[in-house]
Amino acid sequence: MTLPRQRIAILGGGPGGYEAALVAAQLGADVTVVDSDGLGGACVLTDCVPSKSLIETSNAMNLLNRSIDLGIATGGLATVNAARLYERITDLARAQSADIAARINAEGIKVIKSHGKLSGPGTVTTETGETIKADAILIATGAMPRTIPGAEPDGERILTWRQLYDLTEVPRDLIVVGSGVTGAEFACAYQALGSRVTLISSRDRVLPQEDEDAANLIEDVFKRSGMHVLGHSRAQSVSTSQNGVTVTLTDGQTIRGSHCLMTVGMIPRTGSIGCDEHGVKTDKNGFIEVDRVSRTSVPGVYAAGDCTGKLMLASVAAMQGRIAMWHTLGEAVHPIRLGHVAATIFTNPEIATVGVSQRAVDAGEVTARTLKQPLGTNPRAKMAGFRDGFVKLFTSPGTGVILGGVVVAPRASELILAVSVALEQRLTAEDLAQTFAVYPSLSGSVTEAARKLMEFTPDTL
Numbered sequence: 001m002t003l004p005r006q007r008i009a010i011l012g013g014g015p016g017g018y019e020a021a022l023v024a025a026q027l028g029a030d031v032t033v034v035d036s037d038g039l040g041g042a043c044v045l046t047d048c049v050p051s052k053s054l055i056e057t058s059n060a061m062n063l064l065n066r067s068i069d070l071g072i073a074t075g076g077l078a079t080v081n082a083a084r085l086y087e088r089i090t091d092l093a094r095a096q097s098a099d100i101a102a103r104i105n106a107e108g109i110k111v112i113k114s115h116g117k118l119s120g121p122g123t124v125t126t127e128t129g130e131t132i133k134a135d136a137i138l139i140a141t142g143a144m145p146r147t148i149p150g151a152e153p154d155g156e157r158i159l160t161w162r163q164l165y166d167l168t169e170v171p172r173d174l175i176v177v178g179s180g181v182t183g184a185e186f187a188c189a190y191q192a193l194g195s196r197v198t199l200i201s202s203r204d205r206v207l208p209q210e211d212e213d214a215a216n217l218i219e220d221v222f223k224r225s226g227m228h229v230l231g232h233s234r235a236q237s238v239s240t241s242q243n244g245v246t247v248t249l250t251d252g253q254t255i256r257g258s259h260c261l262m263t264v265g266m267i268p269r270t271g272s273i274g275c276d277e278h279g280v281k282t283d284k285n286g287f288i289e290v291d292r293v294s295r296t297s298v299p300g301v302y303a304a305g306d307c308t309g310k311l312m313l314a315s316v317a318a319m320q321g322r323i324a325m326w327h328t329l330g331e332a333v334h335p336i337r338l339g340h341v342a343a344t345i346f347t348n349p350e351i352a353t354v355g356v357s358q359r360a361v362d363a364g365e366v367t368a369r370t371l372k373q374p375l376g377t378n379p380r381a382k383m384a385g386f387r388d389g390f391v392k393l394f395t396s397p398g399t400g401v402i403l404g405g406v407v408v409a410p411r412a413s414e415l416i417l418a419v420s421v422a423l424e425q426r427l428t429a430e431d432l433a434q435t436f437a438v439y440p441s442l443s444g445s446v447t448e449a450a451r452k453l454m455e456f457t458p459d460t461l
């Protein structure tokens with residue numbers, strides 16, 4: 001006797017939704033995705049993919065700006081062709097969304113372009129008038145930029161990051177409000193692209209949630225590049241005139257610029273999807289509460305991605321979505337391990353982290369040996385003219401097992417993989433130290449840090 005196919009309904013076609021849909025289809029389920037704005041979600045269309053594409057151009061500008069030091073005569077100052085820059089970014093995002101749509105289509109997954117919501121046990125309805133009956137529902141509706149009263153984006157002078165790509169120019173004087181990951185990435189990118197950037201941080205330093213050594217290094221790099229970094233400053237309001245913006249701080253100080261980019265956090269898109277009516281618990285900020293296998297408070301309803309407010313990363317959204325499908329379709333499943341997530345801040349240099357943090361070590365929550373190996377002594381870094389960066393490793397004092405690390409370097413997002421593998425596989429500093437790294441290479445600093453950790457006895461640390 002063949003069992004009936006499980007029916008899965010997914011609200012949202014970002015990484016949380018579409019990766020889950022692919023897993024469910026491969027496991028033989030009958031899958032419907034309801035998505036309002038385009039497959040790939042905000043990740044592909046407005047957030048991660050466009051910002052990383054912009055940053056690739058800013059990296060090229062950084063290289064051009066260093067070309068004289070590298071022995072290249074460019075014959076003039078490189079400038080940005082804004083129309084081409086933004087066109088390239090939006091084309092890339094659309095192409096990535098189309099690739100995902102083609103894959104989803106090839107797997108036989110039904111896609112409904114509409115807003116959807118929960119409307120009863122095992123039921124989703126769409127604004128286009130369709131009703132989908134499902135054995136399990138996954139909510140993956142993502143999040144959207146938070147705005148503050150008195151500084152509402154107008155899409156022309158006061159902008160969210162989603163509106164940047166509609167500009168026709170590179171802002172002359174860009175004020176970035178918020179110095180978290182998004183603010184720091186855009187401030188860094190636009191400074192390289194030729195904007196005069198002022199970064200407004202409400203805390204004493206940029207990237208207040210990140211490794212302090214890494215954040216201090218980045219702030220120093222920002223300042224050396226000519227960026228104006230204002231610490232302990234909170235924007236109260238932003239007003240526009242014909243030619244620019246004025247940001248008023250809570251202490252009464254005003255800052256003028258041509259454009260203002262607001263990066264003050266995200267709010268979940270859970271307000272009008274029937275969570276309250278159908279018993280799906282949310283926290284005080286509206287994020288859906290889930291356990292480590294993505295279950296919500298309602299049996300048969302799962303949630304994944306930014307709408308759960310866990311680590312707001314595409315990789316985490318995708319994994320939560322896959323786990324939900326493995327769980328509901330009866331596959332063996334490991335609960336998500338957020339402590340093993342590798343993440344990168346795409347400044348220049350990049351900051352990549354995995355595993356335990358310096359903050360947890362300093363607070364006594366984790367006992368670890370720490371070793372910080374500056375990049376300045378790395379031969380490959382010298383050849384390329386990089387001097388800012390380091391590799392930091394944390395190991396267990398008793399066993400030498402790698403507990404985590406921080407890499408600050410160009411392409412740290414690639415270099416962190418060695419530390420991630422070590423963490424996941426419970427390798428020791430000795431295992432890493434005995435691993436061949438290419439000579440010369442930046443990854444040589446990872447194995448060198450591991451070797452230095454082995455030199456220490458507990459008494460010397």
Ligand SMILES: Cc1cc2nc3c(=O)[nH]c(=O)nc-3n(C[C@H](O)[C@H](O)[C@H](O)COP(=O)(O)OP(=O)(O)OC[C@H]3O[C@@H](n4cnc5c(N)ncnc54)[C@H](O)[C@@H]3O)c2cc1C
Nearest residue numbers: 012014015016036037041042043116142305306312313314
């Ligand atoms: C500027 C920026 C840069 C980033 N860079 C990175 C990065 O480098 N690496 C990384 O890992 N992460 C990055 N992120 C985070 C990443 O973009 C998110 O974690 C990811 O998009 C979350 O995926 P998701 O599926 O939860 O939501 P989304 O990608 O937001 O997708 C949700 C989808 O659901 C749809 N939807 C919403 N409501 C409904 C409804 N009622 N009915 C139907 N459809 C609906 C939306 O239209 C959207 O298509 C970045 C974020 C920002 C803001």
